[in-house]
Amino acid sequence: GDSVTQMEGPVTLSEEAFLTINCTYTATGYPSLFWYVQYPGEGLQLLLKATKADDKGSNKGFEATYRKETTSFHLEKGSVQVSDSAVYFCALSEGSGGSYIPTFGRGTSLIVHP
Amino acid sequence: NAGVTQTPKFRILKIGQSMTLQCTQDMNHNYMYWYRQDPGMGLKLIYYSVGAGITDKGEVPNGYNVSRSTTEDFPLRLELAAPSQTSVYFCASRTDRKLGYTFGSGTRLTVV
Numbered sequence: 001g002d003s004v005t006q007m008e009g010p011v012t013l014s015e016e017a018f019l020t021i022n023c024t025y026t027a028t029g030y031p032s033l034f035w036y037v038q039y040p041g042e043g044l045q046l047l048l049k050a051t052k053a054d055d056k057g058s059n060k061g062f063e064a065t066y067r068k069e070t071t072s073f074h075l076e077k078g079s080v081q082v083s084d085s086a087v088y089f090c091a092l093s094e095g096s097g098g099s100y101i102p103t104f105g106r107g108t109s110l111i112v113h114p
Numbered sequence: 115n116a117g118v119t120q121t122p123k124f125r126i127l128k129i130g131q132s133m134t135l136q137c138t139q140d141m142n143h144n145y146m147y148w149y150r151q152d153p154g155m156g157l158k159l160i161y162y163s164v165g166a167g168i169t170d171k172g173e174v175p176n177g178y179n180v181s182r183s184t185t186e187d188f189p190l191r192l193e194l195a196a197p198s199q200t201s202v203y204f205c206a207s208r209t210d211r212k213l214g215y216t217f218g219s220g221t222r223l224t225v226v
Contacts, residue, residue, distance in 0.1 A: 032212045043204055043217035044157075051212045089156070093211040100145060100164050101172070102215070106156040 137205030
């Protein structure tokens with residue numbers, strides 16, 4: 001079945017450091033890929049998405065590129081801020097097979113120190 | 115546009131009690147989902163629905179029930195609450211699979 005693997009956290013960085021959170025996937029069909037962010041005490045919010053190979057999703061300085069050849073969708077940001085501290089979830093939609101159930105990674109906690 | 119609204123935000127239940135977690139969306143989304151998130155863990159799918167009158171089990175349905183009588187509402191019922199059901203519950207909805215979910219803000223449930 002479909003699966004999403006994220007790097008283990010927590011990821012601890014200093015403010016203005018470069019961020020990479022790795023995400024790889026296995027899937028049948030042609031899924032769309034997503035990154036969600038969960039701030040403490042809140043629900044998940046869609047951060048960015050990509051719907052086909054080589055698409056780049058971007059939002060709030062974060063970027064991720066849909067790499068079909070490496071089955072990856074790594075999240076990057078050039079300069080993190082303390083306010084970026086949160087848990088980040090990589091996810092893929094079901095493929096064209098109609099299962100209706102997306103797949104989420106386990107989440108990666110990011111802690112940014114001043 | 116309120117999005118996905120969950121009530122209550124917090125609740126403490128005694129073992130054996132029952133309750134209904136409410137979820138309402140105003141975006142005319144066909145697909146709705148209930149997840150639970152245990153501390154420091156990811157999401158586990160409890161139930162989902164692809165439209166009014168249609169529901170199906172997810173990964174961890176035991177101890178829960180759902181109904182979907184309208185497009186807008188997708189309540190989750192807990193019967194005979196157990197400490198293992200202490201968790202944060204999230205409702206989510208979506209339309210096209212390429213557009214991602216909209217999540218509610220969650221219900222934090224403690225069973226004592």
